[in-house]
Amino acid sequence: MPVRTHRTVLRRAAAGCVAALTLALACACGPGSGGSGQAVGTPAAGPSGSASAGATPSGAASTGAAGSGAAGATPSGSASSTSSSPSGPATGSASAPAPGTPSGGTTGTPAPGQPSGNQAPATTAAAPRPAPDAPGTSVVYRTASGAAGGKTVALTFDDGPGPYTGQILDLLDQYHAKATFCEIGPQASANPALVKRIVADGNRLCDHTVHHPQPMHTLPLDKQTYEITAAKDMITRAGGPGTQVSWFRAPGGDFSTANRQIAVQDGLRPLGWTVDTRDWARPGVDQILANAKSELKPGGIILMHDGGGDRSQSVAALAQLLPWLVQQGYTFDFPAS
Ligand SMILES: [Zn+2]
Structure with a gap:
């Protein structure tokens, strides 16, 4: 699904979450709201097949949704929703991962078709984690079959x-x-x-x-x-x-x-x-x-x-x-x- 759409969706989601958060855990959010802008997920418009975690350049928050997945690229529905984008909380925006943040930012730029790769190893420096981009860390956006x-x-x-x-x-x-x-x-x-x-x-x-x-x-x-x-x-x-x-x-x-x-x-x-x-x-x-x-x-x-x-x-x-x-x-x- 097109990134833009996503964003909108995310914003909406965020709104929902905020509301739901009253209950603490609750947030329903599946939807990407969180705002992290991290776009790990969605391949930019493209289908890249899978899920790569790559993010969309735009920094956008395309998080969860869309992936390409088997479903092929761009999920259609999307466009439609775009317009309606509510003003919701800015979630997405802020997103762009703060420079300092470990994870954040890096995700960003994979070439559209590229698999998760992205993160610049450098960024992960401090973290006591193993090799960045270990195989299998990309986000799944399709069914097993x-x-x-x-x-x-x-x-x-x-x-x-x-x-x-x-x-x-x-x-x-x-x-x-x-x-x-x-x-x-x-x-x-x-x-x-x-x-x-x-x-x-x-x-x-x-x-x-x-x-x-x-x-x-x-x-x-x-x-x-x-x-x-x-x-x-x-x-x-x-x-x-x-x-x-x-x-x-x-x-x-x-x-x-x-x-x-x-x-x-x-x-x-x-x-x-x-x-x-x-x-x-x-x-x-x-x-x-x-x-x-x-x-x-x-x-x-x-x-x-x-x-x-x-x-x-x-x-x-x-x-x-x-x-x-x-x-x-x-x-x-x-x-x-
Ligand atoms: Zn949730």
């Missing part, structure tokens, strides 16, 4: 588990669909039965930090490390022996060189999305559906929320989205890992 060209989709739900997770699991079961749940550590600790059911139903888990910090990339490295590793531990403990947590999704899609590396070292693949339903903003069921339908392409990853506040609209939208996906010939897949 997406590269093969199948008509697949990966559903992802953020900020839970919580009061709406059970209804979402019921719907998934009804359509024999599987999804990936990006969980907040303490939420998992507080709802171990839900985590166990998620896994028992054949769904998968993703680490969405302990406190949902936004922006995340400006935190000291030790704090970023804690956010990721402690959340993984909480989710794993809640799920019980053998529980696997396979991905890490930065709050608001605020991926940085640093947090991607921390995640990978902890066995987690950074996970983005290509379709932001913006359900976190509770725009109404019809709008959530319209967002999903207009932006989705085969191999895409849909972002929705099962936590972070009142998710009744998300549940109602999912009840209509699932049959639509089936009717369109989509099969449910997990993100690439």
Whole structure:
């Protein structure tokens, strides 16, 4: 999806987050709001296939969303949203990673087609981390089988588990669909039965930090490390022996060189999305559906929320989205890992 669009989306997201933040962890944000501008994610307009973490030059915050992914490049829907860009909080803007920040800035400039590479090693200097740009640190923006060209989709739900997770699991079961749940550590600790059911139903888990910090990339490295590793531990403990947590999704899609590396070292693949339903903003069921339908392409990853506040609209939208996906010939897949 075009970067611009993204930005807009991000701004909106930010707005939503701010609102949602009342509840502390809550922020629904999947959407990139965080503002980090770090654009790790989106390949500039291009499809580069994957997810590279490269950022868009513009510094923009293209974070999470868009990737190219299998879905091919630019997700269409996008353009449309551009216009409406709300003035929301400036999130994005600021983004440009402060010079000093470890992760931040560097991400920026990969040639459109280039894979994650980017970060200038120099910047990472102080960090006690291993080689920058270790393989596999790029953000995933497509389904596992997406590269093969199948008509697949990966559903992802953020900020839970919580009061709406059970209804979402019921719907998934009804359509024999599987999804990936990006969980907040303490939420998992507080709802171990839900985590166990998620896994028992054949769904998968993703680490969405302990406190949902936004922006995340400006935190000291030790704090970023804690956010990721402690959340993984909480989710794993809640799920019980053998529980696997396979991905890490930065709050608001605020991926940085640093947090991607921390995640990978902890066995987690950074996970983005290509379709932001913006359900976190509770725009109404019809709008959530319209967002999903207009932006989705085969191999895409849909972002929705099962936590972070009142998710009744998300549940109602999912009840209509699932049959639509089936009717369109989509099969449910997990993100690439
Ligand atoms: Zn979130």
